[in-house]
Amino acid sequence: MAAGGALESAPPAAAAASAPAPAGPSTAGQLFRPLGAEDEEQQPTEIESLCMNCYHQGTTRLLLTKIPFFREIIVSSFSCEHCGWSNTEIQSAGRIQDQGVCYTLTVRGQEDMNREVVKTDSATARIPELDFEIPAFSQKGALTTVEGLISRAISGLEQDQPTRKANEDGIAERIDAFIVKLKELKQVASPFTLIIDDPSGNSFVENPHAPRKDDALVVTHYNRTLQQAEMLGLQAEAPEEKPKEEDLRNEVLQFNTNCPECNAPAQTNMKLVQIPHFKEVIIMATNCENCGHRTNEVKSGGAVEPLGTKITLRVTDPSDMTRDLLKSETCSVEIPELEFELGMAVLGGKFTTLEGLLKDIQELVTKNPFTLGDSCNPGRSDKIQEFSEKLDQIIQGKVKAHFIMNDPAGNSYLQNLYAPEDDPEMKTEQYKRTFEQNEDLGLNDMRTEGYEADQAPQR
Template sequence: MSKEGVIADVGRAAEAVSADEEAANPLHQIESLCMRCRENGTTRLLLTQIPHFREVVLMAFECPHCGEKNNEVQFAGQLQPHGCVYTLNVPEDALEVLNRQVVKSDSASIKVPELDFEVPPEAQRGTLSTVEGVLLRAADELQALQEERRKIDPKTAEALDHFLVNLNLCATGKKPFTFIVDDPAGNSFIENPFAPSPDPLLSVNFYNRTSEQQEALGFLPDNEQVAAEKSMDQTSPTSKERIRYVPAGTRREPHGSVGALAAHRAIAQGNSDEVAAALFKYSTPEEVMNFPATCGACAAKCETRMFVTNIPYFKEVIIMASTCDFCGYRNSEVKPGGSIPEKGKKITACILNKEDLSRDVIKSDSARVIVPELDLELAPGTLGGLVTTVEGLITTISENLKRVHGFSIGDSADEWKRAKWQDFDRRLRKILEVEEPWTLTLDDALANSFIAPTTEVIEEDNQLKFEEYERSFEQNEEFGLNDMDTSSADMAYN
């Protein structure tokens, strides 16, 4: 096939993928090279959407000459704001857990710690399968060259035979294990049959990508992040010895560094104009500082604007906004000012009427969102940081739940799962119409979240309740506060 023909076919494929979303996406066929026999086969492309989850491109290749077949899933949507780690505990003889559907993107790795087993991203392309299917496929691929391996390296082949026995025991439910999907792009997923309620067997953690992960995904890393990671690596040998495993990340960090980053993490990211409009109503900045920076998308020189403002009854915050005139990239964030509070804070708002839906809300990365009337609880890190209203927060939660838990809503879902989601959606619309009073709680261990009052004096707002509490040892450990030493800084200020 000529080079011009390949370019033309790729162009036609791009046109098919970028077709109008409202029109029916046709099946597109491309003549492509078979990597086994070097003859031309056929690749079929279909742009489709997993209901309320992601847009994906389904690709299937078939060669009529040698019978070679291959299929994979690639994501057509955007890179997610955070990476994600799904951890599923699979008990013994739990066949229903093995049948849970799994979406694995090209950038995701799969781990089974009990077997010291890891499938790197390059070993398996994007797939739509089940827990059992992923393990059996890995076993088949390892078994494929065993006979040749026995002739060259009998010891390795014997060790691999023993490993394959254990892997097959896990895949058939005869041995308990932990199934972990770690995706820096945030585009992987494991089905939760109990959604929107928490799954006792499944935990989801979100994390900020490292500069190496950002670069591996094809994006330029942030220069400030690279500098921070380099300074972090240049620690003393004593601190390097104290290493702990962070489930929400993909690499080991010096003990305490996670908390230092979490303390200064942005509590809101979004459109610069929207953030400014939401916060200018509280106070006008005394001074806007401009300083040169580098665009995180194209590495061109740009300008960052920063000012400090105060939100009444909350705290001092730092607002930063960057715009790149070269590529159009925009970024804004709101960072908490001052020191880390000694206590966590729980804010509870009683929503009685539609006016309460207009209350301003600042939700940080470290906040837990609870709505008892919906039996809904979101773990810290879910949705990232937001500057919005009560109505906007609930709407965002609804959209993200439907997108992430699409398997429980789509055509392939069991009837009882679909009925459960329809009931949840009905209750969600009910609270947005405020047909009955309901409660919104933000539980923030770092006290970086806020719900605005509707009265001039916050003490007169009887629908708001603030409760401070002592953080547990585990919470301090998660934010790296147990080993944080600020004595040198205190001496410098004194």
């Protein structure tokens, strides 16, 4: 059974088009300001708009803000003083991510019901135990909780029940029975599964145990299908002639992009680099002259390796922090002593040092708005602070720890300071990928043998 969204007010995109442009030097070049209670200049824009419930004039409030992990979003709230109708929603104003994301959460208790959830318009939500699905683009985006997501689905089903009972009583009875099952889920009498699949990659489910690994939550990143790309309005680019590798090695390619922070036009530089004792990689760097944001990203210049690679380093000395490191998008990172695991695609591809990556991890955890703030559970901020202090001790060489990189694609690298001899503190293992890992890499559906026969001309 599928559920549609509740009755919505005037679309915020249309309201935003008629909104007055922000004025004043404080907002120049910074249309999307970071969300913060101390920013007194950050005020919502109020616009009169038509209430779709009573057709009188109501008020829409728009707030253009920026949240880590989700970049720019538009928070909108509509209220009508005539009939009391109200509605809130969010819309992503940032770019579509390079990969889609799927969150699979096993809900076991009320703590899981209170997890914060960001569900964008393009996300599909499913509860397999009830054969229930909220299709993509049937609801507006929302910043809510697991319980709020279910309550919203219940409201969407209940809103047309009076009409159904008058015209299709049998269907209305079945929907009533289904609504009862949804309401029972909120009591968590037995575990159930919530799946949020978003091809745009902009949805999110909170890990309340951060920075520790969440055993109840599985996060999978995947490459979009052609149908999903078309659904998001993405056009496939025409194939271009492949440049010669000799030219790529000796020059820096430049192309126009948009800044991931302020969305202003920016320039990205791309260079093919040979890493000693490893392989060629592509390094891309973007510098925004508008807001000053700088970012770099690394992608493997070769194919997926036949075997996965697991690199384990025993950090024993501050000099280990200077080791060069290449973390591909498919690589996960683990620090067992801190019970910490960084999943695939988080932080993207990076070519840095071990110290640089650990500091990026520290910033990722300590500045996550979903692990801190007013809605933070008691004691969570203390755990985050404790994690940050322990990570500082590892970076300073005061505490020994193990640093593990696991890359199913085999495209990650950690410098061997004793090369070409073996490094006594580092162990590199190659392993055969599981079916699930091949599925994540899109290899199970890839045909590399026997395709010539299909392409041969028929006589």
